Amino acid sequence: MAERGPAPRSLRRRxxxxxxxxxxxxxxxxxxxxxxxxxxxKLLLGMAPRRCENVRMLVFLETERxxxxxxxxxxxxLLVELDGDPRVMRYITGGAPTSRGEVEDELLPAFLGYxxxxxxxxxxxxxxxxxxxxxxxxxxxxxxxxxxxxPELGYRLRCAAWGKGYATEGCRALIAKGFAEFEVQRxxxxxxxxxxxxxxxxxxxxxxxxxxxxxxxxxxxPGDEHGDVEYAITRSxxxxxxxxx
Ligand SMILES: CC(C)(COP(=O)(O)OP(=O)(O)OC[C@H]1O[C@@H](n2cnc3c(N)ncnc32)[C@H](O)[C@@H]1OP(=O)(O)O)[C@@H](O)C(=O)NCCC(=O)NCCS
Numbered sequence: 628m629a630e631r632g633p634a635p636r637s638l639r640r641r642x643x644x645x646x647x648x649x650x651x652x653x654x655x656x657x658x659x660x661x662x663x664x665x666x667x668x669k670l671l672l673g674m675a676p677r678r679c680e681n682v683r684m685l686v687f688l689e690t691e692r693x694x695x696x697x698x699x700x701x702x703x704x705l706l707v708e709l710d711g712d713p714r715v716m717r718y719i720t721g722g723a724p725t726s727r728g729e730v731e732d733e734l735l736p737a738f739l740g741y742x743x744x745x746x747x748x749x750x751x752x753x754x755x756x757x758x759x760x761x762x763x764x765x766x767x768x769x770x771x772x773x774x775x776x777x778p779e780l781g782y783r784l785r786c787a788a789w790g791k792g793y794a795t796e797g798c799r800a801l802i803a804k805g806f807a808e809f810e811v812q813r814x815x816x817x818x819x820x821x822x823x824x825x826x827x828x829x830x831x832x833x834x835x836x837x838x839x840x841x842x843x844x845x846x847x848x849p850g851d852e853h854g855d856v857e858y859a860i861t862r863s864x865x866x867x868x869x870x871x872x
Contacts, residue, residue, distance in 0.1 A: 687751050690800045693793060695765060696750035698738045702752060705761045708728045714786050715763075719821040721737035721848030741768055747809045748778055753797055756790070762788040767801045770815075778805060780816040782828065789824070798832035806865050815859040821850040826858070831869055 683699040683720040707730050709715060713722035725734060725824035748768035755762055763784035770779040780801060782794045798816075805811035816834060836840045 635845055677684075684770075684834045687699055687749070688800055688804055689756075690796050692756055692862040693762070693797055693800075694754040694756055695797060695801070696751050696754060698735065698750060698764075699741075700735070701732055702761075703727070703735060705752075706734060709761075709783065709785055712786060715783060718819045718825065718848075719783070719849065720846075745775075746771075747805070751801075753788075753793065755783065755793075761785075762793060765797045765801060765807065767814075774808050774812075776812040777810060778814055780814055781831075782825075794824075794828040795831040798828060802832060802860060804864065806862050811862065813859055813861045815857060817855055819850050820856050826856060829858035832858045832860075833865065835864075 651804050654662060668867065670742070674788070685699075688695040707725070707727050710725035711731070713825065716722050719740055719752060738750040745768055750766045750768075752764050753762040754760065766781040767778050769777055771773050771778065780798055782797065784794055802814050805814060815830050815837075818829070820826075820839060835858060836856060837859045838857045839854055844851065
């Protein structure tokens, strides 16, 4: 369960990071926390303002209502706000927020690291197409120690986005992309047994309950006493479901 673990800024500026990052790597910058890159990117943005205006957003996936795009260094505020809502964090930390320092030094660097290391996997920022609003994120990548062809699916959305089917829409699309375009064999997801909304998303995404278990979390939060649950869908189950009317 990887979960534990607003005015959006100008899209133009955020887009620019996707274009700049490879250049920064080529220039010899190596990732050591978000601030190092932020400084370097601001420097380069200042050097090439016109070019930045034409940079397109790095979209990984598009659904009827959502864009799933890469995160970039200008997403700090959005992540701090998301994790600052105790309702969002209830089944993750018991409601405790993630500090700005943790977002800048740990969370966002970890998100950005996936794009280089695991093509096709990662943490994707969910944007509502109709409004361009940031809704939260999905992750789709193998949990530490798991086989590369068995990604774990996860999600965290702002309260304002709940109850509109967005989590299910994103999950279904990510599952389908993994099976159709990559070598994914099995998708897993887990949550606290008492996180009914999350379990429902897994069910509606075609996953089935495979086990209940008790995880050894370093910090206990209310509801832990009911344990955790794991859901999964295999490639053959997904293919079979597609043939049904
Ligand atoms: C879990 C989460 C992503 C769901 O997002 P969402 O966009 O509202 O999900 P969907 O609208 O696709 O589906 C939610 C389903 O759960 C149901 N649901 C929501 N809250 C529920 C509750 N308390 N009890 C029973 N069902 C509930 C909804 O009715 C819906 O099912 P339905 O379509 O059959 O009516 C969102 O609540 C969230 O971000 N929570 C905080 C972070 C989190 O807990 N992440 C998961 C950690 S593993």
